[in-house]
Amino acid sequence: MSSLRYVIGVDLGGTTVKSGLVSSDGKIHAQVKLPSLENEGPKAVIEQIKRSIKGILADVDGKSVEGIGIGAPGVIEKEGGIVKNPPNLSGWNEIPLGDEIHRSFRMNVEVENDANAAAIAEAKFGAGKKYPNFIFVIWGTGVGGGIISNGKIYRGPSGGAGEIGHISIKYNGLMCNCGAKGCVEAYIGQKHLSSRAAKILKEHPGSKIIQLVGGDLSKIEPLYISQAADAGDKVARDILVEAGTFLGVAIGAVMNTLDFRVSIIGGGISAAGKYVFDAITESVKAHVLTPLRNDSIVVPAKLGNCAGILGAAGLVL
Amino acid sequence: MSSLRYVIGVDLGGTTVKSGLVSSDGKIHAQVKLPSLENEGPKAVIEQIKRSIKGILADVDGKSVEGIGIGAPGVIEKEGGIVKNPPNLSGWNEIPLGDEIHRSFRMNVEVENDANAAAIAEAKFGAGKKYPNFIFVIWGTGVGGGIISNGKIYRGPSGGAGEIGHISIKYNGLMCNCGAKGCVEAYIGQKHLSSRAAKILKEHPGSKIIQLVGGDLSKIEPLYISQAADAGDKVARDILVEAGTFLGVAIGAVMNTLDFRVSIIGGGISAAGKYVFDAITESVKAHVLTPLRNDSIVVPAKLGNCAGILGAAGLVL
Numbered sequence: 001m002s003s004l005r006y007v008i009g010v011d012l013g014g015t016t017v018k019s020g021l022v023s024s025d026g027k028i029h030a031q032v033k034l035p036s037l038e039n040e041g042p043k044a045v046i047e048q049i050k051r052s053i054k055g056i057l058a059d060v061d062g063k064s065v066e067g068i069g070i071g072a073p074g075v076i077e078k079e080g081g082i083v084k085n086p087p088n089l090s091g092w093n094e095i096p097l098g099d100e101i102h103r104s105f106r107m108n109v110e111v112e113n114d115a116n117a118a119a120i121a122e123a124k125f126g127a128g129k130k131y132p133n134f135i136f137v138i139w140g141t142g143v144g145g146g147i148i149s150n151g152k153i154y155r156g157p158s159g160g161a162g163e164i165g166h167i168s169i170k171y172n173g174l175m176c177n178c179g180a181k182g183c184v185e186a187y188i189g190q191k192h193l194s195s196r197a198a199k200i201l202k203e204h205p206g207s208k209i210i211q212l213v214g215g216d217l218s219k220i221e222p223l224y225i226s227q228a229a230d231a232g233d234k235v236a237r238d239i240l241v242e243a244g245t246f247l248g249v250a251i252g253a254v255m256n257t258l259d260f261r262v263s264i265i266g267g268g269i270s271a272a273g274k275y276v277f278d279a280i281t282e283s284v285k286a287h288v289l290t291p292l293r294n295d296s297i298v299v300p301a302k303l304g305n306c307a308g309i310l311g312a313a314g315l316v317l
Numbered sequence: 318m319s320s321l322r323y324v325i326g327v328d329l330g331g332t333t334v335k336s337g338l339v340s341s342d343g344k345i346h347a348q349v350k351l352p353s354l355e356n357e358g359p360k361a362v363i364e365q366i367k368r369s370i371k372g373i374l375a376d377v378d379g380k381s382v383e384g385i386g387i388g389a390p391g392v393i394e395k396e397g398g399i400v401k402n403p404p405n406l407s408g409w410n411e412i413p414l415g416d417e418i419h420r421s422f423r424m425n426v427e428v429e430n431d432a433n434a435a436a437i438a439e440a441k442f443g444a445g446k447k448y449p450n451f452i453f454v455i456w457g458t459g460v461g462g463g464i465i466s467n468g469k470i471y472r473g474p475s476g477g478a479g480e481i482g483h484i485s486i487k488y489n490g491l492m493c494n495c496g497a498k499g500c501v502e503a504y505i506g507q508k509h510l511s512s513r514a515a516k517i518l519k520e521h522p523g524s525k526i527i528q529l530v531g532g533d534l535s536k537i538e539p540l541y542i543s544q545a546a547d548a549g550d551k552v553a554r555d556i557l558v559e560a561g562t563f564l565g566v567a568i569g570a571v572m573n574t575l576d577f578r579v580s581i582i583g584g585g586i587s588a589a590g591k592y593v594f595d596a597i598t599e600s601v602k603a604h605v606l607t608p609l610r611n612d613s614i615v616v617p618a619k620l621g622n623c624a625g626i627l628g629a630a631g632l633v634l
Contacts, residue, residue, distance in 0.1 A: 075608060085608075133474045147574070156576020157450050160608055163573040168604050169488045171566045180569070180604045246488060252497070253484040253570045257464070259473020287485050287497045291392060291402075291477055 006063045007316045008056050010049060010070040011114070011308025014038050014088030017045070019052035020306075021060060022313035026125030028306060029063075032056055041091040049097075050104055057105075067108035068101060069315030071117030071308050075160050081111030110315035115162060116153050117311030118303075119146025122264050123153075124314045126302035131262045135254050136301070137164055139247065140222075140267035143185040147258065165189070167250040184250040188243040190268075194220040197239055208233040226272045240272055241279040248283020248298075255288045255296065266301030323380045324633045325373050327366060327387040328431070328625025331355050331405030334362070336369035337623075338377060339630035343442030345623060349373055358408040366414075367421055374422075384425035385418060386632030388434030388625050392477050398428030427632035432479065433470050434628030435620075436463025439581050440470075441631045443619035448579045452571050453618070454481055456564065457539075457584035460502040464575065482506070484567040501567040505560040511537040514556055525550040543589045557589055558596040565600020565615075572605045572613065583618030 005024040010017065013036060021030040032055035037044040053068060074086030081098015083089075102109040112120070119136035122128040128136070132151045138144045143165030147154040154161050165185035166178055173182030174192070186192055198217040201207055208228035213219040228236035251263045265280065281298045288296055303310055322341040327334065330353060338347040349372035354361040370385060391403030398415015400406075415428040429437070436453035439445040445453070449468045455461045460482030464471040471478050482502035483495055490499030491509070503509055515534040518524055525545035530536040545553035568580045582597065598615040605613055620627055 154575075157578075158576055158608070160606065161574065161576040163576075163606055166573045166604075166606050167570040168566050169485065170490075171486045171563060178606055180606075182566075182604075249485050249488045249499075250570075253567075254574050256480040256483045257478065257571050257574055258471075259475055259478035259480075261474075287483075287499075289477065289480055289483050289495055289497075291475070 005066055005317065006060070007066050007313045008053055008068045009309040009311070009313030010053065010068065011117075011312055012036065012045070012049060012070060012072040013114070013308070014073070017048045017052050018309055019049075019056050020309040020313070021056050021063070021065070022310060022317070024317050026310060028309060030056055030059055031309070036089075038089045042089070042095050045089060045092075046095075046097065046100055049101065053101070053105060065107065067110070067316030068105060069117070069312035069317075070097065070101065070109065070111045071114040071312040071315075072097060072111055073114050075158065076111050076113050076116075077159060078111070078155075081109060083111065108316055112153070112312070112315050113146070113159065114308060114311075115144035116146040116155065117315065118266055118301075118307040119148055119162070119311070120153055120314040121303050121307040121311030122266065122301055123148045123151065124317070125310050126307065127264045127299050128262075131264075133258070133260050134262035134264050135162070135164065135251065135258070135260060136264045136266065137247070137251065138267040139188065139265060139269045141190045143189055143247070143250075145254075147254075149258070164250050164254055167253050169246055169249040184246055187246045190222050193222050193225060193239065193243060197225055197236075200235060200239065204235045207235040209236050222269055226269060229275070230273050237275055240269075240276050243269075244276045244279030245283040248280045249287055251280065251284045251298070252287025255284065255292055259292070261292055261295040261297065263298050264301050265298060266303070266307060270300045271304075322383055322634065323377070324383050324630045325370055325385045326626040326628070326630030327370065327385065328434075328629055329353065329362070329366060329387060329389040330431070330625070331390065334365050334369050335626055336366075336373050337626035337630070338373050338380070338382070339627060339634070341634050343627060345626060347373055347376055348626070353406075355406045359406070359412050362406060363412075363414065363417055366418065370418070370422060382424065384427070384633030385422060386434070386629035386634075387414060387418065387426065387428045388431040388629040388632075389414060389428055390431050392475065393428050393430050393433075394476060395428070395472075398426060400428065425633055429470070429629070429632050430463070430476060431625060431628075432461035433463040433472065434632065435583060435618075435624040436465055436479070436628065437470055437631040438620050438624040438628030439583065439618055440465045440468065441634070442627050443624065444581045444616050445579075448581075450575070450577050451579035451581050452479070452481065452568065452575070452577060453581045453583065454564070454568065455584040456505065456582060456586045458507045460506055460564070460567075464571075466575070481567050481571055484570050486563055486566040501563055504563045507539050510539050510542060510556065510560060514542055514553075517552060517556065521552045524552040526553050539586055543586060546592070547590050554592055557586075557593050560586075561593045561596030562600040565597045566604055568597065568601045568615070569604025572601065572609055576609070578609055578612040578614065580615050581618050582615060583620075583624060587617045588621075
């Protein structure tokens, strides 16, 4: 009857493993969410992944599942689906996750970096459907990215492409966790945004951010800055506008390198208001070459938390 | 007898048109160099191009010429070989140069941006032969570039990729000719380097640079700074080392975006000593992510002034 195809998409994170049954039209029909148990090491995490996949397979209702796609943190070697040094999974050095999952389920398994998977999701099902070329930026705890070129993910020679968070926007700037100076992530990542807000708020005791965190400045997160900004708080808006301006500098560098016009912004901050996107757009236009300027657009991602599962599914669809 | 193939490579610049008979092993067998007459407008320039090609064809000694490749400034639309807004050819808006030349010579004609052509030359015949992925940087009057990905030029959606000179290395930095702030070209392009040197030299009357320009600071060019540096002049070295450090920041941004390890530096400054390459390398390593750091290398281009003709030839070889 229906000509839809079905696959399983797995979104592996430091806190949870989420698996979903996804059809070729980008709909999620069932979901299983488990703790990833990352502090118990790779074996435990892989067991949780298998458990979540089994949970989906137990309930496919006669549908034939064609394959399994997995989005994971770290650099991924496609051959064998090897996950290398994921930043938030302790004890993982190099784990052949793809082969492990294939052995258990005997179907096609593809593994990809999680930011790349989210970029694929936006390309196939989300805000990037009409754009064959764009940079996807995931702005949350850190700043990650993925490049879609000619409708396909551009992985680079060893799968590490799209690291927009580590583009330096100031040659002698702030020291980043990665060891380099001036990375845009050091300016707009969660930690920096929060500590910058805490500093500024000492002079603005009336800011809504302070109410939202019950007076405890150590509890500031971008989410609260964003909520306060949406409620009209000027301090919060200024912080986010400045951050958006910084992000635009890094996006401009990518646009000039790749001759691209479109950037799609996902991650927690992408839920922020129009003023953030306006700030990013203005900054991108100010930093790209003339032929790119008029066509430059910055659009919010569409898929939110589902991008992980959908992008993973997109690997085998 | 010989299985070599022959094509004509044309290097169109603001001052001269150079054509060469190039064999498939990357040797130039004959050359014709004419003034490009750019101040007389497009028609005159195209006539000079044709004249230079005829000069080569008049002397091919029985060899069969398979095609004509042209490297030109500006953004190039491959279909029709249209040259758009070349910065140093006055009166050119959009000229279908490829079609014009094809009509006259009835053979395969390919047109490409000059920096891209030089990148192709280094990939096929020069310093990039053993590297399938690299960024080629041409550092002279301005700072241009070309991306070789998987052994092929990456042009981007509209042929404008590789504009490394307009990556911002300081978000609120120096104003560039292009209208953006902080472009690396605004820090290390010929004009900036020369005026920076002139400023510094007021406090260093003993510098060799001053001797080389006969005391006339308005005559300073990077070539003289480079010559003075090679002769051991500390002021000159410091200027070039700082410039190399700046270039490394922009190269680092490209490496993190593309997951690349190799950069090849051409243009006038590439003839400078090891200390410049050491400065660039150190800065690149300081700005790329850990997985790229150890393998990062910066190498001088090999083909010098011949890169234009050879790269143009490479378009049809």
